[in-house]
Amino acid sequence: MQDPVKTAPGAPGALAAPTAPTASSAPRELRFEAQRIAFGPMMFHAAMLLRDLGLLAALKAAHPTGLTASAVAAKAGISAYGARVLLEAGLGMDLVHLAALEDPEGPYRLAPLGAVFLQDPMTRANADFVRDVCYRGMADLGASIREARPAGLEAFGAWPTIYEGLSQLPPKVQESWFRFDHYYSDSAFPAVLPLVFRARPRRLLDVGGNTGRFALQCVRHDPDVQVTLLDLPGQLAKAAENVAAAGFSGRIGGHPLDLLDATQPFPGGFDAVWMSQFLCCFPEEDIVHLLRRGAAALNAGGSLYVLDTYWDRQKTPAAAYCLQATSLYFTALANGTSRMYHSRDLLRCVDAAGLVVEEDVDGLGISHTLFRCRVR
Numbered sequence: 001m002q003d004p005v006k007t008a009p010g011a012p013g014a015l016a017a018p019t020a021p022t023a024s025s026a027p028r029e030l031r032f033e034a035q036r037i038a039f040g041p042m043m044f045h046a047a048m049l050l051r052d053l054g055l056l057a058a059l060k061a062a063h064p065t066g067l068t069a070s071a072v073a074a075k076a077g078i079s080a081y082g083a084r085v086l087l088e089a090g091l092g093m094d095l096v097h098l099a100a101l102e103d104p105e106g107p108y109r110l111a112p113l114g115a116v117f118l119q120d121p122m123t124r125a126n127a128d129f130v131r132d133v134c135y136r137g138m139a140d141l142g143a144s145i146r147e148a149r150p151a152g153l154e155a156f157g158a159w160p161t162i163y164e165g166l167s168q169l170p171p172k173v174q175e176s177w178f179r180f181d182h183y184y185s186d187s188a189f190p191a192v193l194p195l196v197f198r199a200r201p202r203r204l205l206d207v208g209g210n211t212g213r214f215a216l217q218c219v220r221h222d223p224d225v226q227v228t229l230l231d232l233p234g235q236l237a238k239a240a241e242n243v244a245a246a247g248f249s250g251r252i253g254g255h256p257l258d259l260l261d262a263t264q265p266f267p268g269g270f271d272a273v274w275m276s277q278f279l280c281c282f283p284e285e286d287i288v289h290l291l292r293r294g295a296a297a298l299n300a301g302g303s304l305y306v307l308d309t310y311w312d313r314q315k316t317p318a319a320a321y322c323l324q325a326t327s328l329y330f331t332a333l334a335n336g337t338s339r340m341y342h343s344r345d346l347l348r349c350v351d352a353a354g355l356v357v358e359e360d361v362d363g364l365g366i367s368h369t370l371f372r373c374r375v376r
């Protein structure tokens with residue numbers, strides 16, 4: 001197993017201060033970073049409005065000349081006052097630049113960070129997810145931690161976890177949830193298919209198969225494989241629609257169940273059991289049970305695959321930061337007890353479930369690691 005990436009936030013190299021730092025001795029840049037955190041939730045909304053009211057796009061179209069604040073206001077269809085407060089917040093975030101400090105009317109220009117915030121697909125998936133799914137519920141992070149339940153989920157409904165409510169969330173919230181989930185998994189699926197199908201599994205069990213996205217890729221990749229999806233009824237109803245629309249109802253089936261209900265057995269007789277972006281949805285004790293039940297569904301010689309994202313296995317601090325932040329969604333919105341794991345946490349669960357990792361591949365898609373496991 002590889003060592004943690006030294007540049008990941010929280011990695012040993014990043015914390016090597018011999019004595020506790022004090023606020024008064026902190027360099028100016030650190031104090032600025034602290035203010036970014038302090039005002040972050042407010043600036044976030046300003047950044048989203050700069051994006052969604054079209055201010056950043058107007059500045060992009062007018063690059064490099066730029067636009068005055070009143071011209072931006074006219075293009076966005078907002079008041080001059082509204083344009084000025086958003087543009088000035090944008091200056092603070094370095095999303096826009098002002099041609100001359102002495103003239104606050106502008107012209108304003110799109111800054112390099114503004115171009116990333118406007119155009120980068122990962123930033124868009126993350127930002128929409130934070131605004132539409134997480135923002136309101138995140139105010140209940142403290143209650144969620146104290147009570148080990150997703151207290152923030154009450155913003156949407158009275159479900160015990162977000163998974164029971166997923167198919168009933170408001171359309172925009174669902175759209176942002178799925179776009180976030182798919183943004184990450186879609187990047188990894190093409191990379192893992194050759195690894196999973198090297199052993200030519202004939203029957204594959206996709207545990208937490210959601211709306212059938214991976215199953216559809218499997219049946220397109222291998223003409224002989226049959227896939228069974230395990231998930232909650234709401235997700236499987238959506239999966240059945242997708243599978244039928246793609247013409248694969250004969251090769252992809254669904255088995256609705258609450259995977260945490262130990263009285264409901266998994267179906268058996270599979271050459272491969274697949275768990276993608278799934279175990280991060282559970283606390284460690286449930287992960288061990290789910291792995292054991294997955295292992296019991298395997299034919300002799302079969303493999304259990306775990307595809308997930310671990311913050312210690314990331315190539316960049318930005319990727320580790322995204323995962324560490326996503327953990328807070330699991331706490332306040334999803335179930336109050338799971339998180340984006342360190343790889344060692346997950347490997348400990350694999351061992352406790354009586355499995356051994358035979359293959360451990362990092363760098364799949366944007367941020368995924370694949371463990372191929374067999375029964376010990």
Ligand SMILES: C[S@@+](CC[C@H](N)C(=O)[O-])C[C@H]1O[C@@H](n2cnc3c(N)ncnc32)[C@H](O)[C@@H]1O
Pocket residue numbers: 163166181182185207208209210211214230231232235257258259260275276277278281
């Ligand atoms: C984060 S999604 C991952 C979906 C998909 N495997 C992927 O890679 O994109 C987790 C899935 O686990 C399912 N799930 C969570 N808790 C469950 C439970 N108790 N019973 C059945 N399915 C559950 C959710 O409904 C969801 O489809």
